[in-house]
Amino acid sequence: MSQKTFGQALNDALTIAMEIDENVFIAGEGVGVSIHQDPNMATHGLLKKFGRKRVKDTPVSEAAIAGLAVGASCMGLRPVVEIMFFPFITLASDMLVNHAGKLGYMSGGKSSFPLTVRVKAGVGFGAGSQHSHNLESWIAHSPGLKIVWPATPEDAKGLLLTAIFDPDPVIVVEDMMLYRMSGEVPAGDIRTPLGKARMVTSGTDCTIVAYGVALYTVMKAFKPLSEQGISCEVIDLRSLVPLDKACILDSVRKTGRLVVVHEANRFCGFGAELAAMVAEEAFEALKGPVKRVGAPQIPVPTAPTHEKIFKPGPEDVVLAVRETMKK
Amino acid sequence: MKENQIVPDLQIRLYTSMILTRKFEEKIVALSQEPYRMPGMQILANGQEAVATGIVSALELEDVIISNHRSHGHLLARGADLNSLMAEIMVKDKGVNGGKAGTLHLSVPDLNVLMTSTVVGAGPPLAMGAAFAQQYKRAKGITVVFFGDGAAAEGSVHEAMNLAGVWKLPLLFVCENNCWAGAQRSEEHCAAQHIFQRAKGYDMPGQSVDGNDVEAVYNLALELVEYCRSGKGPALMEALTYRMRGHGEQDQQHYVDPGELAIWEAKCPIRLYRQKLLNDGVLNQAQIQTIDQDAETRVSAAVAFGDDSSYPGPETALTDVFVQPPSA
Numbered sequence A: 001m002s003q004k005t006f007g008q009a010l011n012d013a014l015t016i017a018m019e020i021d022e023n024v025f026i027a028g029e030g031v032g033v034s035i036h037q038d039p040n041m042a043t044h045g046l047l048k049k050f051g052r053k054r055v056k057d058t059p060v061s062e063a064a065i066a067g068l069a070v071g072a073s074c075m076g077l078r079p080v081v082e083i084m085f086f087p088f089i090t091l092a093s094d095m096l097v098n099h100a101g102k103l104g105y106m107s108g109g110k111s112s113f114p115l116t117v118r119v120k121a122g123v124g125f126g127a128g129s130q131h132s133h134n135l136e137s138w139i140a141h142s143p144g145l146k147i148v149w150p151a152t153p154e155d156a157k158g159l160l161l162t163a164i165f166d167p168d169p170v171i172v173v174e175d176m177m178l179y180r181m182s183g184e185v186p187a188g189d190i191r192t193p194l195g196k197a198r199m200v201t202s203g204t205d206c207t208i209v210a211y212g213v214a215l216y217t218v219m220k221a222f223k224p225l226s227e228q229g230i231s232c233e234v235i236d237l238r239s240l241v242p243l244d245k246a247c248i249l250d251s252v253r254k255t256g257r258l259v260v261v262h263e264a265n266r267f268c269g270f271g272a273e274l275a276a277m278v279a280e281e282a283f284e285a286l287k288g289p290v291k292r293v294g295a296p297q298i299p300v301p302t303a304p305t306h307e308k309i310f311k312p313g314p315e316d317v318v319l320a321v322r323e324t325m326k327k
Numbered sequence B: 001m002k003e004n005q006i007v008p009d010l011q012i013r014l015y016t017s018m019i020l021t022r023k024f025e026e027k028i029v030a031l032s033q034e035p036y037r038m039p040g041m042q043i044l045a046n047g048q049e050a051v052a053t054g055i056v057s058a059l060e061l062e063d064v065i066i067s068n069h070r071s072h073g074h075l076l077a078r079g080a081d082l083n084s085l086m087a088e089i090m091v092k093d094k095g096v097n098g099g100k101a102g103t104l105h106l107s108v109p110d111l112n113v114l115m116t117s118t119v120v121g122a123g124p125p126l127a128m129g130a131a132f133a134q135q136y137k138r139a140k141g142i143t144v145v146f147f148g149d150g151a152a153a154e155g156s157v158h159e160a161m162n163l164a165g166v167w168k169l170p171l172l173f174v175c176e177n178n179c180w181a182g183a184q185r186s187e188e189h190c191a192a193q194h195i196f197q198r199a200k201g202y203d204m205p206g207q208s209v210d211g212n213d214v215e216a217v218y219n220l221a222l223e224l225v226e227y228c229r230s231g232k233g234p235a236l237m238e239a240l241t242y243r244m245r246g247h248g249e250q251d252q253q254h255y256v257d258p259g260e261l262a263i264w265e266a267k268c269p270i271r272l273y274r275q276k277l278l279n280d281g282v283l284n285q286a287q288i289q290t291i292d293q294d295a296e297t298r299v300s301a302a303v304a305f306g307d308d309s310s311y312p313g314p315e316t317a318l319t320d321v322f323v324q325p326p327s328a
């Protein structure tokens, strides 16, 4: 165990993966030589350690970067490619959605695509909607693609390592707002299983599911809620596909209530899937309406005043919980 | 009509436009060192002023400009109002886009600076659509799109060039080759050294120019704009220049050879042009000083204007998504 930042934990995972498997290589815009000189960046120092054969700076060509990953993975390599900011995954989406996610199926199981796409996400750094846009629902909606979203340094390392050695395409979303956050990270090759949520607190009145940085918004709401005598069970989802249905359903069967929190737009967001799942499979357990906390249906704004309206805050979580508690 | 000869009047305008851009961006540099003064990333075109000025000065107002993340020079050369531009960069409500663009997505449709995209490589297809509309409507204007050497690697740029070539659209592609895309050198991300040579593949004229020589840029732009306007089809111009500052203001350029920076510093488009105008007797020291001083005064006034306005209020956060919002 040692203290590491989220970014260092990612760096650690990439380093270990490259050390233990010659077939792992990384590619992307500035993954080798970067404008940043920051040890909290996931790819910091890897070029020096592993050389130009395995650390590939690419042109600004997201379709080619994703295609590189699809083609090379079909040949047995384990590409780990980076999409600089989440909205730019739209440029890579043909290769990911129509190819990485479908070719295995259409080969009748003869081909596989063990690739990893790291994508940097974040709302609230003032760059506006073309640099910030959480598109996890697009990915989750596309068959054949897995998607994970770590919230702690330990999971950043464990999920990235698992993703790299998983036989399927996995998108790993990295919250930029967490890069500098520190936490205990076990040494060596650790694997966090895909499709296993993490119980953060156990409670009896209301289940709250969140992922990524939204988890911390929830934790800020936890105290005022307990002060109001509301006992919340907080679940860090960690993996959207595969989804830990059992964990959520068991919890809702216990508490009778569900609030889902994410920074993406509420409308057609991932919370809608969880709400539908609970309505279909645990309807009899519900004591109140399922509530979703997310962004309004606008592009991510630029002005700090507008960002505040966009980003769900702890008060929104408190309100949603109280509404479903009818308190 | 644009002068097709370099006359003193024009020379003074070219110089004034470049120095205004330089002073404007130098002010942004200063302000972005103060905490919370300039939200977001500040991406500046220091060293590239001659490209924006030279090209935009060769356009008519009916011509459409499509810009990218390094847009300040394009807008200023077009004559965009300094106050509302600076206020927008400060993300204030009196900004030209009401505080909804910030520095990265500035557009001034009133001046036909129709769209700005910070998605690298998005400009050319957008421009292709604008040029199609011009052809469709038999309008007099053409479209000019600015993109970088890095953007030239995006598939979208190739698609736009090909289609513009097939349909003979009135579209001038301007590649500002500033030797860098982030921390990647153009030699490392461009398979062939010269981007203008790609024109051949799309059946359009392609030429390169010294992007630090404002008159050379202007002259070539005039020639290619005329070509596009005449209905012969698109053209590609590559302006060779250099990004003097980091990619954005957080970038300390640790990967840049200081010797190379010094070489390009000596080729500063503004200093060279000032010297030329002095040598040729177009302007004297005192006149230069007046122009420079005037630029500074205008920039300071713009900052004061920005300081005087507020961040946009909550009531505008949800507007402008649709022209006709669905009834809630």
Ligand SMILES: Cc1ncc(C[n+]2csc(CCOP(=O)(O)OP(=O)(O)O)c2C)c(N)n1
Pocket (backbone or CB within 6 Å): A029, A060, A062, A084, A088, A091, B069, B070, B118, B119, B120, B121, B147, B148, B149, B150, B151, B152, B178, B180, B181, B182, B243, B247
């Ligand atoms: C599709 C996309 N990928 C990556 C980025 C991040 N990015 C912003 S500017 C830039 C470099 C662009 O280089 P170039 O086109 O040469 O323009 P310059 O910055 O040199 O003006 C990159 C990679 C982006 N904005 N859009």
Ligand SMILES: [Mg+2]
Pocket (backbone or CB within 6 Å): B148, B149, B150, B176, B177, B178, B179, B180, B181, B182
């Ligand atoms: Mg460039």
